[in-house]
Structures are given as C-alpha cells and as structure tokens.
Amino acid sequence: KAGVTQTPRYLIKTRGQQVTLSCSPISGHRSVSWxxxxxxxxxxxxxxxxxxxxxxxxxxxxxxxxxxxxxxxxEMNVSTLELGDSALYLCASSxxxxxxxxxxxxxxxxxxxx
Amino acid sequence: xxxxxxxxxxxxxxxxxxxxxxxxxxxGATPYLFWxxxxxxxxxxxxxxxxxxxxxxxxxxxxxxxxxxxxxxxxxxxxxxxxxxxxxYFCAVxxxxxxxxxxxxxxxxxxxxxx
Numbered sequence: 026k027a028g029v030t031q032t033p034r035y036l037i038k039t040r041g042q043q044v045t046l047s048c049s050p051i052s053g054h055r056s057v058s059w060x061x062x063x064x065x066x067x068x069x070x071x072x073x074x075x076x077x078x079x080x081x082x083x084x085x086x087x088x089x090x091x092x093x094x095x096x097x098x099x100e101m102n103v104s105t106l107e108l109g110d111s112a113l114y115l116c117a118s119s120x121x122x123x124x125x126x127x128x129x130x131x132x133x134x135x136x137x138x139x
Numbered sequence: 140x141x142x143x144x145x146x147x148x149x150x151x152x153x154x155x156x157x158x159x160x161x162x163x164x165x166x167g168a169t170p171y172l173f174w175x176x177x178x179x180x181x182x183x184x185x186x187x188x189x190x191x192x193x194x195x196x197x198x199x200x201x202x203x204x205x206x207x208x209x210x211x212x213x214x215x216x217x218x219x220x221x222x223x224x225x226x227x228y229f230c231a232v233x234x235x236x237x238x239x240x241x242x243x244x245x246x247x248x249x250x251x252x253x254x
Contacts, residue, residue, distance in 0.1 A: 029182070058241065068229065068244035081241055115182055119240075127173075128242060130182035 027052065029131035031116050037137045043104040046134045050097050050118030056080075057099040058128060059091060062113040071114075074099055103136075111138045141166045143230050145245035152220050153253045160215040160248050162230030170232040172213040173242065174204055178226045186228075189213065190235075200224070225252040 030049040038044050050057050059071040070083040074093035091101040097118075103110055113135050117128035142165045152158055164170065171190055175183040187198025194206040204215045213230060227249045231242040 056240070060244075067246040068231075068242075070241040070243070073241060083241070117183075127185055127188060128183075130175075130184070132180070132182040 029116055029118050029129055031114075031131035031134050033134060034132065035135045035137075037139060038106050039139050040106055040108060042106050043102060044106060044136060045100055045102045046114055046116075046136075048099045048101075048116030048118075048131060050099070050116075051129055054118035054120055054129070055097050056119045057093055057097065058117045058119075059099070059101050060115045060117065061085075062115055062133070063111075068115070071101065106138045108138050111136060141170065141232055141243045143232055143243055143245035145228075145230055145248050147248045148246070149249045149251065151251040151253060154222050155219050158215075158217045158220045158224070158250070160228050160230075160250070162213045162215065162245060164211050164213065164230070164232045166211075166232055168235060169208065171235055172204075172206060173231040173233070174198065174202070174213075174215045175229045175231060175244075176200075176226045177229065177247075183229065186215070220250075220252055222252045222254065225250055 032047045056075045058073040060068050062068045073081040077093045088104045093099045113133040115133045117130045144163045173188045174186040177183050186202050189196050189206045227247045229247045230245040233242045
C-alpha cells in the first residue's frame with residue numbers, strides 16, 4: 026500500500042510569491058491534516074480536511090489555506106510569502122471516520138523563502 | 140489548552156546503552172498519547188501509541204513507553220540503543236474523542252548515538 030505522497034519535496038520562493046503544496050493520502054483515507062515544522066516553533070497544526078470539508082483549523086493567518094478534492098487529495102496554499110514561512114510542511118492522513126488517533130505522515134515539502 | 144513538554148532537547152548515549160526519553164503533558168482528560176520518530180529529511184513515523192488499558196505499551200524497533208496518570212507522563216524507553224536509532228523523537232497528544240482531531244506535539248528530543 027503506497028504511503029502519503031507530498032509534492033514537491035523541495036522548493037524555493039521569494040517574498041510576496043505564493044505557493045501550492047500537494048498531498049495524496051493513503052488509499053482509503055479520507056482525512057488529511059497539515060502541519061508546519063520549524064526549528065523554533067516545532068510542529069504546529071495548520072488544518073484538517075475530511076470529505077472535502079475543513080473540520081479543524083490551527084492558529085495561522087488567512088494567508089494559509091487549503092482544500093480537499095473528492096478523491097481525498099489535498100492542497101495547501103500560502104499567499105504573500107514571508108521569510109518566516111520557510112519550513113517543512115508535513116501532510117498526514119488517517120481513515121478519519123473513527124478517531125483512532127494514528128496519523129500517517131508524508132516526507133514533507135521543504136519550502137525556503139528568500 | 141493542551142501542551143506537551145519534552146524536557147531534554149538533546150541526548151547522547153553510547154550504542155548498547157539504555158535509553159529513556161521524557162514526556163509530560165497537560166490535558167483536561169486522559170488523551171491519546173503517541174511517540175513519533177523523525178530521521179533527517181524524512182517525515183514522522185509512529186513508534187507506539189496509548190489509548191487505554193495496559194499502561195505499558197510496546198512499539199516498533201524495540202521501543203516501549205509507560206503511561207503514568209499520576210505524573211502526566213508518557214516516557215519512551217529502549218533497553219539497548221542501536222546506531223540506527225539516532226533521530227529526533229516527538230511525543231504527541233490527541234483528544235480521546237470528537238471529530239475535531241489534531242495532535243499537539245512536543246518540541247522533540249534529538250538523540251545522538253555514539254559508537
């Protein structure tokens with residue numbers, strides 16, 4: 026069974042640009058969560074989607090947004106990039122219908138903002 | 140609000156030595172508890188989890204963790220560390236119920252293993 030796939034793995038942007046990251050969950054998983062990982066703040070929850078609906082949202086500005094498609098694939102978008110947005114963005118999937126609590130993580134998309 | 144504290148930012152052990160990584164949490168009720176491991180440039184892999192029942196849980200790669208309700212702790216242990224265990228370890232808590240599901244992570248403990 027294929028794991029969680031994130032693309033692109035690495036990308037470099039400049040301040041003011043926008044970026045879109047993609048996540049394909051494990052087959053059959055309907056919940057996709059996004060986390061931001063930085064050396065200073067650690068792992069912080071961004072949002073969670075289930076059946077194309079955002080169920081939960083972390084404390085991030087509106088520049089951070091996401092969506093989920095009918096095939097459970099998810100994208101997150103960051104607009105008007107700032108230097109502080111440089112981070113590893115991790116996607117995680119779970120079945121979503123029963124809260125077993127276990128999340129399966131992808132390898133992440135490392136964003137560098139110059 | 141829930142929080143997770145991993146008091147040790149960096150631990151160095153010799154290969155073959157025993158290991159204990161500490162984790163304390165603050166939560167309104169007994170949460171779901173997890174330990175994840177992250178190798179350089181990789182995502183997070185689940186080592187073990189506690190939902191209820193036996194307070195000593197076994198995980199992959201020879202790791203175990205013990206839940207102590209009175210101390211709000213969930214420490215990770217391994218009797219004999221291998222060089223391949225060098226990585227960053229994260230403790231996390233999640234709500235035991237509800238659809239608004241998210242994990243709260245500790246800041247992590249970086250493990251270095253000396254030959």
